[in-house]
Amino acid sequence: MHIDLSGKTAIVTGSTGGIGLAIAQGLAASGASVIVNGRKDERVKEAIDTILEVVPKAQIQGFAGDLGTAQGCAALLDAHPRCEILVNNLGIYGPQDFFEIPDEQWTRFFEINVMSGVRLARAYLPAMQENSWGRVVFLSSESALNIPADMIHYGFTKTALLSIARGLAKRMAGTGVTVNSILPGPTFSEGLIDMLADEVKKTGKTLQEVGVEFVMKNRPSSIIQRPATVDEVANMVVYTCSPQASATTGAALRVDGGVIDSL
Structure with missing residues (x-):
């Protein structure tokens, strides 16, 4: 299977390292013009250099900004007003006992893990619909279904993404735009x-x-x-963003190594 994303612009949030960087690299290798995002200019530049080492002819731009805020999302939209592919990868996690998590931490996780994707999908989807083609992917987790007892606030945000992706897929029904979620495991x-x-x-x-x-x-x-390796997760994301995945929408696609014990 040859995936060709030439002529498509892809935004990958939180893509200066880990799974996000692997996704950005995979999309660039498939011909997409990719916008790499991180909070700091230095990290963004390092990520771009890393991708160019592997994909020398990659079309890469960077955007440094905190997309966990409404202001950061607005700044991204000003700098890059359109895209055909949006990968909402940005997220934070960390173990903390439920009885020790203050309101501010719940709000922080919600703003970064959930609202960043909500704001960007709301902004970019209308043009995708108008052009009858688009791909939106939310990076959830197996923790969305296997809620960790020591990271309930994290699991809650990942479950929320499944609901948003499924609902948006229905909202985009018949438009040529697909919306899916990806569930990595460890x-x-x-x-x-x-x-x-x-x-x-x-x-x-x-x-x-x-x-x-x-x-x-x-x-x-x-x-x-x-x-799993970051590339194994990225491979699923790149396929989901491809023209070949046109009949896959509203799906929660697992790259969890079989951790979720259900049919």
């Missing part, structure tokens, strides 16, 4: 690598070995029995 992103760094140092084991142990302890239902 993935060797920067966050997981940082989390496992101490164990790697302490035990002398490889990152891959420690990653397998982490998955089997914390997600024993995993069928692949290891973390």
Whole structure:
């Protein structure tokens, strides 16, 4: 299968590292003109350089701004008023006991993980509808269904994304615009690598070995029995953004390694 996204502009939020960077690189390799986003200019420039090392002829632009705020989203729209592909990847996470999470933290997670995607979809979808072609993808998580007891506030935001994506797909029915959500499981992103760094140092084991142990302890239902790579997740996203995926909409597509134990 040859995916050709030439002539398409793609915005990938939170794409200076991890899954977001892999998605941006995958879309660029498929011919899309990609806008990389992060909060700091330095990180955005580093991400662009990383992509250009792998895809020398990539069409890449950067936007530095905090899309977890309404002001940041408005600034992105001013700088880049149109796109055919919107990947809402921006998100934060972190363990915290439910009884110790203040209102401000709930609001922070909601604004960054949920409202960033809501605001951008609301802004970019009308032009996609007018042009009878568009792709919107929300990065959810297996935690949307397997709510972590130590990250209830995170799981809640990822469940919200499933509802938004499904509802928007219905809203865009018959327009040629698809809206889907992607559910990664444990993935060797920067966050997981940082989390496992101490164990790697302490035990002398490889990152891959420690990653397998982490998955089997914390997600024993995993069928692949290891973390996924960022490229494995990005491959699903790139396909979902492709012309070939025109009949896939309103779907919650799992790249969780079989962690979610349901049919």
